[in-house]
Amino acid sequence: MTTMMSDRASRMLVEEFEKIASAAPETVTLERLNGRFKEKYRADGNQREIVRWLQKHCMQHRPDLWLYASDCGLKVEASRTGRARPDGVLAPDGHFKGQGEWADPAGVLMTVEVTSHDRDTDRRDRVEKPAAYATAGIPVYLLVDRDACAVIVHTNPDPKSGCYLDIHRAPFGEQVVIPDPVGITLDTEVLKAYVR
Template sequence: MLVEEFEEIASAAPETVTLEFLNGRIEGKRVLDGDHDEIIRWLLKRCLQQRPDLFLYPAGRGLKVETYRQGRARPDGVLAPDGHFAGVGEWSEPDGVLMVVEVTSHDGDTDRRDRQDKPAAYAAAGIPVYLLVDRDTDTVVVQTNPHPERGCYLDIHRAPFGEEVTLADPVGITLDTETLKNYVG
């Protein structure tokens, strides 16, 4: 399928359906649960407190990803300078995006989607930081130092919920992840 065909299908989908296009496949994202929303709210608050010049755009911001921007993803959160997406359409170039965030859902394709396909796509797009809040393993995974040609992040740090995690520059935020223990199960 061509990316233009996907964009046409995605634009016609009802608001209750979230579609992505990775590795040439259409993917549907599961409806978010309350704990998922609370994790994003918690992270949004931390970002605003420590970096008021940035904003964590919640789920829905479409990004052009993968090699040659042939993929389309809707991360659970996109950290960029405040006002970065003004005047931009549904699908944005990843230039200027500092971090993307995904929170695992309790479904069968989480492993492939959030732990394999999406980090590869985000690294290929050159996004500096990929933050995965993994509710299946009670860990926060921070991937940095993207290698776009290889489609991978060269540095990966895993921390169990409860540890302090530093998101290095260009993000420059420290997270006390103790609260995340309240949003698993």
């Protein structure tokens, strides 16, 4: 009985969140992680350029896939009660047709986050997001960490523990292999131009 009540309360909170998030002005992006509402800062010019560069690279090397930019909402965490808006979501072209504002992560190959210059980026992008994406079973989480001038590739998600078992960190300027199911190599030299 307690589990049913907890599930019902959780669903109500998710529904309330979705209602609030859909009514938020365009200048505000809301997410729900670990049962808490969070405001995600809007991308700055350099973040948008990094995502554009990655879109172009993915399109050239994997034309069967598309890197959807930050307008794509995903249901994350084990119970799918979390709501995240990654900076990028790599999935087969047309994958989100008919799914609505918050899509199931099944079939998503990679999520991308580019660190912001705000006080919450450490916890959000380096702790909460990888845990949520791993728990959802998303094969690859790519973090472009502008503070550390590094690209961090998280692979081999373990949904039970909520973490990625393999993490590769490469400084900007190195070649970075993003393994299958993505299967591309990135020359990250260009990312040096997008840090303060």
